[in-house]
Amino acid sequence: MIRYEPVIGLEVHAQIHTASKMFCGCPVVADTGDVPSNTAVCPVCTGMPGTLPVVNRRAVELTLLTCLALDCEVPPTARFARKSYFYPDLPKGYQISQHALPFGRDGFLEIETAAGPKRIRINNVHLEEDAGKLYHGAGGSRVDLNRAGVPLIEIVTEPDLRSVEEVRAYAAALHAVLVYLGVNGGEMERGVMRFEASVSVRPAGSDALNPRHEIKNLNSFRALADAVAYEIAAQVETLTHGGAVAQQTVGWDEARGVTYVQRSKEYAEDYRYFPEPDLPPVDVDRAWVAALRAQLPELPAARRERFTSDYGLSGYDAALLTADRAVADYYEAVVSAGGAPKAAANWITGELFRLMKETGQTIQTVHVSPQALAELIQLVETDVITLGSGKTVLAEMFAAGGSARQIVAARGLAQISDTNALEQVIARIVEENPEEVRQYLEGKEQILSWLMGQVMRATHGKANPQVVQRLLHVQLEARRQ
Amino acid sequence: MRLHQLTIHEARDRLTSGEFSAVELSEALLERILAVDNDVKAYLTLTPEEALAQAHAADRLLGSSQERPGSLVGIPLAVKDVLCTQGIRTTAGSRVLDNFVPPYDATVVARLKAAGAVILGKTNTDEFAMGSSTENSAFFTTRNPWDLDRVPGGSSGGSAAAVAAAECLGALGTDTGGSVRQPAGFCGVVGFKPSYGRVSRYGLIAFASSLDQVGVLTRDVTDAALLLEVIAGHDPRDSTSIGLPVPEYAASLTGDLRGVRVGVPREYFVAGMQSKVEEAVRAAVDVLADLGAEVHEIGLPHTEYALSVYYLIAPAEASANLARYDGVRYGLRVEGESLREMYTTTRGQGFGPEVKRRIMLGTYALSAGYYDAYYLKAQQVRTLIKADFDVAFEKVDVVVGPTTPSTAFRIGEKSGDPLQMYLSDVFTLSMNLAGICGLSLPCGFDDAGLPIGLQVMGPAWGEEQALRTAYAYEQATEWHTQRPVL
Ligand SMILES: [Zn+2]
Numbered sequence: 001m002i003r004y005e006p007v008i009g010l011e012v013h014a015q016i017h018t019a020s021k022m023f024c025g026c027p028v029v030a031d032t033g034d035v036p037s038n039t040a041v042c043p044v045c046t047g048m049p050g051t052l053p054v055v056n057r058r059a060v061e062l063t064l065l066t067c068l069a070l071d072c073e074v075p076p077t078a079r080f081a082r083k084s085y086f087y088p089d090l091p092k093g094y095q096i097s098q099h100a101l102p103f104g105r106d107g108f109l110e111i112e113t114a115a116g117p118k119r120i121r122i123n124n125v126h127l128e129e130d131a132g133k134l135y136h137g138a139g140g141s142r143v144d145l146n147r148a149g150v151p152l153i154e155i156v157t158e159p160d161l162r163s164v165e166e167v168r169a170y171a172a173a174l175h176a177v178l179v180y181l182g183v184n185g186g187e188m189e190r191g192v193m194r195f196e197a198s199v200s201v202r203p204a205g206s207d208a209l210n211p212r213h214e215i216k217n218l219n220s221f222r223a224l225a226d227a228v229a230y231e232i233a234a235q236v237e238t239l240t241h242g243g244a245v246a247q248q249t250v251g252w253d254e255a256r257g258v259t260y261v262q263r264s265k266e267y268a269e270d271y272r273y274f275p276e277p278d279l280p281p282v283d284v285d286r287a288w289v290a291a292l293r294a295q296l297p298e299l300p301a302a303r304r305e306r307f308t309s310d311y312g313l314s315g316y317d318a319a320l321l322t323a324d325r326a327v328a329d330y331y332e333a334v335v336s337a338g339g340a341p342k343a344a345a346n347w348i349t350g351e352l353f354r355l356m357k358e359t360g361q362t363i364q365t366v367h368v369s370p371q372a373l374a375e376l377i378q379l380v381e382t383d384v385i386t387l388g389s390g391k392t393v394l395a396e397m398f399a400a401g402g403s404a405r406q407i408v409a410a411r412g413l414a415q416i417s418d419t420n421a422l423e424q425v426i427a428r429i430v431e432e433n434p435e436e437v438r439q440y441l442e443g444k445e446q447i448l449s450w451l452m453g454q455v456m457r458a459t460h461g462k463a464n465p466q467v468v469q470r471l472l473h474v475q476l477e478a479r480r481q
Numbered sequence: 482m483r484l485h486q487l488t489i490h491e492a493r494d495r496l497t498s499g500e501f502s503a504v505e506l507s508e509a510l511l512e513r514i515l516a517v518d519n520d521v522k523a524y525l526t527l528t529p530e531e532a533l534a535q536a537h538a539a540d541r542l543l544g545s546s547q548e549r550p551g552s553l554v555g556i557p558l559a560v561k562d563v564l565c566t567q568g569i570r571t572t573a574g575s576r577v578l579d580n581f582v583p584p585y586d587a588t589v590v591a592r593l594k595a596a597g598a599v600i601l602g603k604t605n606t607d608e609f610a611m612g613s614s615t616e617n618s619a620f621f622t623t624r625n626p627w628d629l630d631r632v633p634g635g636s637s638g639g640s641a642a643a644v645a646a647a648e649c650l651g652a653l654g655t656d657t658g659g660s661v662r663q664p665a666g667f668c669g670v671v672g673f674k675p676s677y678g679r680v681s682r683y684g685l686i687a688f689a690s691s692l693d694q695v696g697v698l699t700r701d702v703t704d705a706a707l708l709l710e711v712i713a714g715h716d717p718r719d720s721t722s723i724g725l726p727v728p729e730y731a732a733s734l735t736g737d738l739r740g741v742r743v744g745v746p747r748e749y750f751v752a753g754m755q756s757k758v759e760e761a762v763r764a765a766v767d768v769l770a771d772l773g774a775e776v777h778e779i780g781l782p783h784t785e786y787a788l789s790v791y792y793l794i795a796p797a798e799a800s801a802n803l804a805r806y807d808g809v810r811y812g813l814r815v816e817g818e819s820l821r822e823m824y825t826t827t828r829g830q831g832f833g834p835e836v837k838r839r840i841m842l843g844t845y846a847l848s849a850g851y852y853d854a855y856y857l858k859a860q861q862v863r864t865l866i867k868a869d870f871d872v873a874f875e876k877v878d879v880v881v882g883p884t885t886p887s888t889a890f891r892i893g894e895k896s897g898d899p900l901q902m903y904l905s906d907v908f909t910l911s912m913n914l915a916g917i918c919g920l921s922l923p924c925g926f927d928d929a930g931l932p933i934g935l936q937v938m939g940p941a942w943g944e945e946q947a948l949r950t951a952y953a954y955e956q957a958t959e960w961h962t963q964r965p966v967l
Contacts, residue, residue: 043585047805049578050565050587050684052719082801084847086824093804143809272847274856277690277798279720 004239005204006232007212008167009159010224011196012174013152014184015130016059021045021149022129023053023096028150037135037144045149047091052278055080059151060103060282062183063127064292066153067104069177069299070122076284078103080127080276085269088143089132097128097154099273103284109177110301111169112319120170121158128152153183159198159209164229171195171221172323176300180325195224199231201239211247215259218252227252231259303328311341320349326363333370339377347377351391355398367401368394376404388461389413415464419471422455422463426471429454430479440476448472484509485647486964489556489704492650496543496555503539503555507532507599510557514601514648517967522623523633523643525562526570527602532557535599542597553711554597559649561640562603563610564695565684566590573686574606574618574636577806577813577831587684588719589653589695589712596711601649604639608833609803610660610688612636613905616896617835624892625667626965627931631889634664634905637698641668644698646967651699651708657688658791659884659909661696662921666884666934669923669963671951672698673705676941677916678723680709681716687802689795690721692913701961702922702952706730709944725942733945734952739773741950742877748784749882749908761925761933762883765954769881772953777877781869784911786862788903791910793846793859799836800843806831838899867915874917874940879950883908884921884934912938920947923960932960 021028024044029035044051067074081099104125110117132148134141155174161167175193178184184192200212213231218224230252235245250259263269275281298306300322307318307328322328327348334344352373356366376397380390385408393407408414416422429451430437440447448469455468484506487495496503511529518524539555542548560566563573565583567590572578586594593600607617615623615638623638625631626646633642637654641664644652654661656674665672674696682693697708713727745766750759770776808814808827815830817823832840846855873880885905895901912919917940924935935954939947955961 043583046810048565048583048585048811049571049573049581049686049805050563050583050682051585052683052721054718054720084801084804086804086807088807088809088820091805091810092801093807094801270849272801272844272849272852274797274801274847274852277721278687 002240003204004201004236005162006228007159007200007202007209008161008228009198010157010161010167010170012155012171013194013196014155014178015192016062016127016151016153016183017185018056018058018062018151020056022056022059022127022151023149026149029146031147035146037142037146040146041148045091046145047093053096053276055279055282056151059127061292062181063103063125063153064284064289065181065296066155066178066183067107067125068289068293068296069181070104070107070109070125070155072104072107072122072125074104074284074289075101076286077101078282078284080279080282081273082276083128083271083273085271087131088141089134089145089148091132091145091148095128095131096276096279098126100275101281102126109170109173111166111173113166113169118166120160120166123156123158125153125155128154153178159200164225164232167197167228168221168225171224173300176323176325180297180299193221194219197224197228197231199228199235200245201232201235211245213245213247213259214249215252216249216262223252223254226254226257227259230257234259300325311335311345313342313345317345317349321345324363330363330370334374334377337371337374339370339374340381343377343381344373347373347394351394352398355395359398366398368397372397372401372403379404379408383415383464384408385413386415386461386463386465388456389415413462416459416462419467422459422467422471423475425458425463426455426468426475429458430475437476437479441480448476451476485513487650488700489553489650489707492556493553496539499543503536503543503599504533506555507536507557507601510601510649517646518648520624520629520967521626521642521646521648522621523604523639523646523648524559524602525572525574525605525618525620525639528569528600531569532599532601535594539597539599551595551597552707553593555599556597556650557599557601558593559601559604559640559643559652560590560593561637561652561654562606563655563686563688564590564653565686566600566603569603571603571686572620573610574608574615574620575831575833575836576619577827578686579619579813581812583684585684588681588716590684592712593653604637604643604652606639607636608836609686609799610636610655610657610693611799611835611839613659613663613902614890614892614896615639616892617833619833622892625889625931626967627669628889628929631891631931632667634667634885634889636660636664637672637696638664638667640698641665641670641672644668644670644700645965647964651697651704653708653712654696654698655685655688656694656696656909656913657692657795658913659906661698662884662909662919662934662936663906665698665921666932666936667889669932669960669965670698670700671702671705671920671922671961672696673709673920673944673947674912674918675709675713675944676723676918677913678721679713679918679942679944681712681714681719681722683716683718687798689798690802691798692791692795694913702920702948702955703731703734705920706734706948706952723942728945730944730948733949735949736953736956737773738769738950738953741774741879741946743769743774743776743950744779744873744877744880745776746779746781746784746873746880746882748781751886754883754886755888755927757925757927758883758885758887758933762881762935765924765935766881768954768957769950772957774950779873779877779880781873781880781911783862783865783869787866787911787914788907790859790862790866790914791906792842792903793855794863794914796839796843797846797856798843800840800847803832803836803840835899863914866911870911870915870917870940874943878939878943878946880938881950882936882938884936885909888927888929888931888933908936915941917941918944918947920951922951922955923963924954924958925960926963932963
């Protein structure tokens with residue numbers, strides 16, 4: 001039986017975070033449905049006769065930063081182009097995009113795979129405007145142009161991806177880069193990043209590029225992974241049964257978990273691209289590029305590397321902490337406030353992430369300041385409180401804010417290391433549990449931890465575990481004679 | 482002299498001296514329109530109430546000692562109906578925009594208003610400025626004031642006829658391939674298309690974005706300079722408008738041509754052109770020489786390709802520019818059973834035959850597989866045409882030739898033959914392709930008593946050179962004082 005390998009290319013569209021739209025002064029409003037339809041619009045973004053576009057320079061800068069972060073070549077001249085098609089959400093009957101002269105070309109992004117790091121080549125990076133939205137109802141269809149003209153960056157790969165895992169890794173790595181650059185706000189909600197995947201399969205080891213299916217309008221990471229997995233399986237199935245895959249544009253039916261044909265090749269759209277005559281070519285001045293290059297922040301891969309070398313973190317922890325720029329910033333703030341690097345990593349990726357997940361909060365919204373967490377870590381590391389108490393303190397800070405020291409004092413959580421007090425408690429526990437003591441003395445040493453648990457419970461978790469263990473051991477050994 | 486026959490500069494002086502009021506002047510023009518526009522049909526929309534309100538405001542300014550009135554205060558003007566006017570219907574001569582009322586002014590309209598001008602109404606145009614006679618207007622054909630059976634030229638035929646018939650003191654037009662200069666030539670008035678980028682296109686309903694430019698139509702060269710001074714200059718809303726300062730054009734009108742080098746292109750005197758036109762233009766060149774200009778014969782070798790290049794680039798851009806008229810957001814909508822049907826019936830009924838012809842030409846020229854052979858090739862030849870002028874303007878300061886190969890033709894004479902119609906713009910297309918400026922002014926009459934236009938071309942940003950040359954010629958001749966009898 002032939003083994004097949006998938007050949008996958010991705011087009012990623014991400015909203016660029018700017019205050020105003022790509023070609024007019026209208027504000028970019030959140031796509032949450034709170035803003036009434038057609039209120040963030042003007043004659044330009046509604047395509048009124050005679051209106052003209054004016055380029056949002058900030059959007060160009062963020063695009064150029066992305067090109068540099070992805071090691072693209074940045075040609076000295078870029079041009080906008082018109083992409084023509086009719087649709088009611090497209091006010092001018094063409095989208096202002098780029099075609100022959102994009103801002104960036106021939107770059108790459110490195111991803112981590114099971115077989116080690118792998119470079120995914122970027123064909124081009126370009127800037128364009130979003131269309132509006134259609135709402136279909138019983139009384140007809142409505143057009144909302146609040147989104148029309150919102151800047152989008154489109155990043156197109158070569159067909160270098162070979163598995164769903166690589167697709168996921170690429171999407172996540174690209175997302176991290178965009179968030180690091182401030183191109184994208186980092187929200188994972190639907191629509192902020194959209195994907196188109198072209199998928200074909202071929203016998204493993206072959207160099208052939210077979211007819212592909214282009215999956216349009218995938219609105220989430222999950223839809224992307226599911227649709228690509230479905231297409232791979234379906235195409236392998238077709239070929240295994242002697243069928244052929246025809247070049248097609250397909251859609252993704254999320255509810256049914258299947259793709260469906262939108263257009264076959266014969267009806268491929270002709271977008272009639274030509275240079276946008278309303279906008280002069282953009283002179284991408286070398287000094288401008290150099291200044292932008294100097295502004296490039298540390299990118300996720302470099303930061304991951306530094307976290308392992310500077311803080312002694314495992315690759316796994318470093319990756320977890322650097323995937324989101326805000327989390328990585330938070331981590332470094334905790335460390336610089338005096339939190340031990342390894343402990344800080346454990347607290348954040350363990351308890352803090354757990355609490356965030358439970359409550360749906362993000363690092364930006366949590367009440368626990370980096371200083372508060374650093375203080376908590378110090379209290380645990382210096383045995384002022386137990387690890388268990390620490391978790392209680394964190395939960396309380398997470399719920400209501402406040403400083404670790406205040407909570408420890410208010411709740412009386414400081415550890416009992418006083419030997420006299422603990423000896424009395426231990427003596428009582430030993431007295432009350434003769435059967436368990438007998439088993440221990442007969443060699444069942446694991447009973448020791450059960451007895452320790454009894455002591456901890458009796459002291460409401462405040463006993464210093466190391467002291468308890470030492471004293472308990474002494475008292476038990478004394479019974480052997 | 483009756484008030485409606487004044488030039489802008491004459492009226493301005495007499496308004497300032499208090500000889501008559503702005504309201505009296507505007508009323509005189511509105512009366513003139515009532516008297517003659519049934520015959521001329523220059524206006525698509527009249528705005529008498531707004532005009533009189535603006536005239537009253539102008540009188541308050543003129544009577545006030547505090548405020549310095551704008552340079553056009555109280556001057557009644559007309560605006561071609563492809564320029565958006567806030568709150569005033571703007572049709573572009575098309576059914577598809579029959580009911581369109583823009584919520585904004587074109588930058589040039591806003592600048593006229595800021596200078597205190599009175600806007601009398603919107604003038605007729607070929608649909609979306611596509612045509613050379615106003616016969617492609619969806620509403621009616623404007624008539625040439627010199628002979629009502631003849632066309633006024635186009636597409637700014639309404640503006641040219643309104644100026645010639647004294648239905649306004651001056652007007653704005655637009656020029657994509659000659660649409661200001663050709664009707665100016667046909668109607669015996671001055672028409673000036675500035676360099677591409679000199680005047681903002683914001684609010685100009687686009688035909689071909691890389692060629693369109695707002696121009697002025699006036700009764701003499703001084704008025705053209707005055708109007709251009711007001712509308713020219715950088716506009717942050719138009720990224721193709723130039724950031725250069727605007728010279729004081731009127732100040733460049735010295736009447737002195739000594740040492741000015743005038744180029745006469747041999748390609749602009751072709752077989753088949755009306756002999757009286759060639760005679761008049763040659764005579765005009767002699768006048769320039771008599772005034773002290775150095776005359777040189779020059780070559781513009783790629784002239785013969787201008788028409789083909791133009792009819793690829795302009796329709797290609799138009800095919801995209803006109804895609805927005807889809808019945809979704811404004812203008813005509815013809816409901817259909819499906820989205821596709823709504824599109825096809827709206828556009829099918831909304832656009833006239835010439836507009837459809839150009840949309841199809843342009844769509845074809847941009848199609849996959851044809852782009853390189855047509856659109857791209859045309860852009861390459863366009864570069865050669867521009868290079869012809871670059872070479873010429875190294876040797877000469879202005880280029881002079883005929884505006885059109887013949888004088889105004891009869892209504893209906895060419896409307897059945899698009900190619901014949903296109904040929905009437907054969908001497909004006911190149912300036913748009915090259916982005917340079919060109920002015921047409923009267924230089925004689927043919928045997929039928931129809932005006933002949935002399936075209937004076939300057940390099941990009943060389944408006945002053947063109948104006949200076951035209952003004953010196955005008956001062957030396959009487960043609961511009963001739964008026965049609967209505
Ligand atoms: Zn807007």
